[in-house]
Structures are given as structure tokens and as C-alpha cells.
Amino acid sequence: MVKGKLILKGIIELLSPAIIGSGMEENSDLDVMKDSAGRPFIPATSFIGVLRHKTENVGIDSSKIEYFWGTKRSDEENSTQSSIACSDLLPIGNVSVSFRDGVRINNKKGIAEDKAKFDYEIIDKGSTFSLNLEITLNGVEDDFKKQMLATIVELLKNEKVRVGAKTSSGFGRMKLKDHKICEFDFSRKQDVVNWFKYRRTDILPESTVFQYSPIKLSENKFTVDAFFTIKNSLIVRSYSVDPNLPDTEHIKSGNDYVLPGTSLKGAIRARAERIINTLEKPMKILDFLFGSAGANVDKPIKGRLIVEETILKDFPSEVQTRIKIDRFTGGTIETALMETKPLFRGKNESLFHVRLTIENPEPHEVGLILLLLKDLWTGDIAVGGEKSIGRGVLEGKTAEIKYNSLNIVIDDPSKLKSEDKKKLQDFVDALVNYGGETC
Structure with missing residues (x-):
């Protein structure tokens, strides 16, 4: 018997681009899902699936979880209907909607593999979507359901x-804004009246108050x-079809230049592979950390390393004209003139944020991540394109490392405290002495 309803309404804003694939390949190799009017949207199935995954494996009684989310298909005999309903x-x-280009790099040669270029659609950051979520109160674990709603909001x-694909490369990050929660208790006449008014107008009453604390979810x-900062110059190529624009320029998200998580993650994975080979450790380390998928993979593994997309502010860009040289004659090759528009360090030495x-x-x-940070910091890993002419080298300025009670800030590695050096070295020693699979 339904004894009440909880309603959450709000606005979801994308803080980074999102890829919510439709399975179609009409505009690109991977098109985003659109409604009948051609507008991209976030399916409720994807949204609720992510929320369930975030909350069900945190030490909470599984029976309570099933009262809220419902029983999974593997146990249909003793099934419980979900208490939650959400609209798209x-x-x-x-x-x-914008397009992004991707290419698979041969890690041994450091160049693009033949016929391995692809493109995909993304929903641009800053896009907003309406959230309408409803929870049924029926006298079974109602207090827990209210706590779970508070947890979802948190x-x-x-x-x-x-939400979506490539979340470990910084895509799909979102935030709830301007939300409102209303509780309707059907044992009270006024709440019943308010409920029918809401169903007719889709406007929540102003008088209801929801005061429940979220469940504390453990994080590791x-x-x-x-x-x-950029040591010299940087370009992650974006190609233009406009003849009045340069042939390639640094990639943008909206009006901002960005360093895509895909580019940075690809660069550090290539270096991680070299480190693992040098130490003669199993490649499964990379699969568990970066993920693995594809036609040659028996069981796909979702990566646990998240590399955020970062905005590059206040880095000047400039068009440069380049030519292709005939290595036999030493002269220029006809029709091989091209223009590129990379980013440069600039006079003010602007900084950008990298989060791993x-x-x-x-x-x-x-x-392994500490070794990769060292190589990025010292400019030993180049990111993006045109690395052969010195682009893509970074210069580290500050770093903060957090893990449980560990919190180490690095400004000048040569001035790092001896106890902090030992703590970091212990992690590197764990890699050197690693002998098998653990994940």
C-alpha cells in the first residue's frame, strides 16, 4: 500500500563533455542518443544504473538496497519491485553536440596506427537537463529510503x-543544481490535495520540508x-573544414582550449607500458589500472584510473605555417604547405590543473602513478601531436598527493622531507617487488 511519495526535482549540469551512445553511426563512428526532436538526452536507465552502482557496494544491508533499487534479474524468483522511478x-x-577525433597510437613506434582513426559525438559541457525522480513510501524501510535520497543528492x-562512456578519461562529470525535495504523506489530507495539484501542474508546493542526513559512503x-605549464608549445589536433581557418588547431570544448583526458591518459599509458616492460612485471597491472577492451580481449576490464579533462586558460595561440621537405633533394614538396595553431607558454607562465x-x-x-608523475613533471613524457618538433612537453610546478591519511605537497622535489620521500619510495618499492595479480 502506498503511504506517501518523495519527489526530487532539479537541474543536472554537465561539467565535462558526455558520451551517451545510441549505437548508431550516421554522423560519426559513435553518435549520441537523441529524442524524436533530435535533441540529446540522458536516459533514465543510464542515470539510475550509475547511482545504483555508487551506493550498493558500500557495506549496506543488501535487503535494504533491494527495497530501494529493486531485485536484479538474476534473482527473479524472490524479486522486489524498485521503490524509485525516474524520467529521462x-x-x-x-x-x-560536437565531434571529437580519436586515433590509436602504436606504443612501440609512437605514431598513429594505419586505419585506426575514428570520431565520435559528444554532448558539450555546460549542457543542462531536468531531473525528475520519485520514490514510493510503503511502510517498508521508509526511513532508509529517505536516507538514500539524501545520499543521492549529496x-x-x-x-x-x-554518466556515459569514457568516464575514466574525464567525460560525463555532472552536478546537481537548484534542487528541491518534497515529501507527501498520504495520511494527511492536505498532502493528498497537494499531491493531486502537483500531478496536474508539475509544480511542487513550497511548504514541505525534508530533513534527512545522507549515509556516509566509504571511499578509498x-x-x-x-x-x-607548457614548456614550449602544445597541440592536440582538431581539424577544420573551413578554408579560411588553419588546417589544424588545438582542440576546444565550447570556447575553451582543453587538454582532453583521452590524450593525457594515452600518453601516460604508453609510458606505463615501458616501465612495466623494463621492470619485467605482468601487463595485467595496466589492464586493472587503465582498463582493457576490444576484439582481442576475452573479458573487458573497466579502468580504475580517472584522468580529468582540464581547461587551458590564458595560453596564447598562434598560427604557424609549416612545409614538408623532400628528404632526397632537400627541397620543399609542392602542395605540402599547411597551417597549424598550437598553444604556447606565454609570458605570464600560466598554469593548468591535472587530476589523476x-x-x-x-x-x-x-x-606506478608516482613514476608517471615524475616523468610528466620533468618533461620526459610529451602529450599531443607534433612531438617530433618539441611540442607537448610539460613542466611541473606543484603537486598534492592524497591517500587515506597521507597528504604530501611538492613544490620543489629536491626539498622534499626525508620522511615524505620514504613514504613515496615505499609505494615505488611495492611496484618493484610486485609478484602477482591482486585485483
């Missing part, structure tokens, strides 16, 4: 929920927040 998240205003407000994360996060890390995985 429809776009608010104009929601733009997760969404604190940007801990991602290793995080690096580092700030870099491992969920449920192992000590040897932390050690």
Missing part, C-alpha cells in the same frame, strides 16, 4: 557521479592534483 533527463534550452551535488582513493585518481588502489599501482 530531457535537455533544458539549447544543448549542443553524491550529485559533490560531483561524484559520472588515491589522488594527485598537480599544476603544470585511482579508485580502490593497490600500493604497486600508486607506485
Whole structure:
């Protein structure tokens, strides 16, 4: 018997681009899902699936979880209907869709593999969607359901929920804004009247108050927040079809230049592979950390390393004209003139933020990330294109390393405290001494 309803309404804003694939290949190799009017939207199935995953494996009684989310298909004989209902998240205003290019790099040669270029559609960051979520109160674990709703709100407000594909490369980060929660108790006449008014007008009453604390979810994360500058120049290519624009320029998200998580993650994975080969460790380390998928993979593994997309502010760009040289004659090749528009360091030495996060890390995985941070910091890893002419080299300025009670800030590595050096070295030693699979 239904004894009441909880309603959550609000606005979901994308803080980074999102890829919610439709399975279609009409405009690109992977098109985003659109409604009948051609507008991109977030399916409720994707949204609720992510929320369930975030909350069901945190030590909460499984029976309570099933009262809230419902029983999974594997146990249909003793099934419980879900208490939660959510509408598809429809776009608010104009929601733009852009294209991104991708290419698979041969890690041994450091160049693009033949016939391995692809493109895909993304929903641009800053897009907003309406959230309408309803929870049924029936006298069974109602207090828990209210706590779970408070927990969902907390997760969404604190940007801990991602939706769509390539979330480990910084895509799909979202935030809840301007939300309102109303509780309707059907044992009270006025609440019943208010409920029917809401169903007719879709406007929540102003008088209801919801006061429940969220469930504290345990987190086990290793995080690096580092700030870099560009040593010389940087370009992650974006191609133009406009003859009045350069042939390639640095990629943008909206009006901002960005360093895509895909580009940075690809660069550090290539270096991680070299480190693992040098130490003669199993490649499964990379599969558990970066993920693995594809036609040659028996069982896909979702990566636990998240590399955020970062905005590059206040870095000047400039068009440069380049030519192709005939190596036999030493002269220029006809019709091989091209223009590129990379970013440069600039006079003010602007900084950009790089965030790396491992969920449920192992000590040897932390050690590997520390070695990768060192190589990025010292300019030993180049990012993006045109590396052969010196582009893509970064210069580290500051870094903050967090893991449980560990919190180390690095400004000048040569001045790092001896006890902090030992703590970091212990993680590297764990990689050196690693002898098998643990994940």
C-alpha cells in the first residue's frame, strides 16, 4: 500500500563533455542518443544504473538496497519491485553536440596506427537537463529510503557521479543544481490535495520540508592534483573544414582550449607500458589500472584510473605555417604547405590543473602513478601531436598527493622531507617487488 511519495526535482549540469551512445553511426563512428526532436538526452536507465552502482557496494544491508533499487534479474524468483522511478533527463534550452577525433597510437613506434582513426559525438559541457525522480513510501524501510535520497543528492551535488562512456578519461562529470525535495504523506489530507495539484501542474508546493542526513559512503582513493605549464608549445589536433581557418588547431570544448583526458591518459599509458616492460612485471597491472577492451580481449576490464579533462586558460595561440621537405633533394614538396595553431607558454607562465585518481588502489599501482608523475613533471613524457618538433612537453610546478591519511605537497622535489620521500619510495618499492595479480 502506498503511504506517501518523495519527489526530487532539479537541474543536472554537465561539467565535462558526455558520451551517451545510441549505437548508431550516421554522423560519426559513435553518435549520441537523441529524442524524436533530435535533441540529446540522458536516459533514465543510464542515470539510475550509475547511482545504483555508487551506493550498493558500500557495506549496506543488501535487503535494504533491494527495497530501494529493486531485485536484479538474476534473482527473479524472490524479486522486489524498485521503490524509485525516474524520467529521462530531457535537455533544458539549447544543448549542443560536437565531434571529437580519436586515433590509436602504436606504443612501440609512437605514431598513429594505419586505419585506426575514428570520431565520435559528444554532448558539450555546460549542457543542462531536468531531473525528475520519485520514490514510493510503503511502510517498508521508509526511513532508509529517505536516507538514500539524501545520499543521492549529496553524491550529485559533490560531483561524484559520472554518466556515459569514457568516464575514466574525464567525460560525463555532472552536478546537481537548484534542487528541491518534497515529501507527501498520504495520511494527511492536505498532502493528498497537494499531491493531486502537483500531478496536474508539475509544480511542487513550497511548504514541505525534508530533513534527512545522507549515509556516509566509504571511499578509498588515491589522488594527485598537480599544476603544470607548457614548456614550449602544445597541440592536440582538431581539424577544420573551413578554408579560411588553419588546417589544424588545438582542440576546444565550447570556447575553451582543453587538454582532453583521452590524450593525457594515452600518453601516460604508453609510458606505463615501458616501465612495466623494463621492470619485467605482468601487463595485467595496466589492464586493472587503465582498463582493457576490444576484439582481442576475452573479458573487458573497466579502468580504475580517472584522468580529468582540464581547461587551458590564458595560453596564447598562434598560427604557424609549416612545409614538408623532400628528404632526397632537400627541397620543399609542392602542395605540402599547411597551417597549424598550437598553444604556447606565454609570458605570464600560466598554469593548468591535472587530476589523476585511482579508485580502490593497490600500493604497486600508486607506485606506478608516482613514476608517471615524475616523468610528466620533468618533461620526459610529451602529450599531443607534433612531438617530433618539441611540442607537448610539460613542466611541473606543484603537486598534492592524497591517500587515506597521507597528504604530501611538492613544490620543489629536491626539498622534499626525508620522511615524505620514504613514504613515496615505499609505494615505488611495492611496484618493484610486485609478484602477482591482486585485483
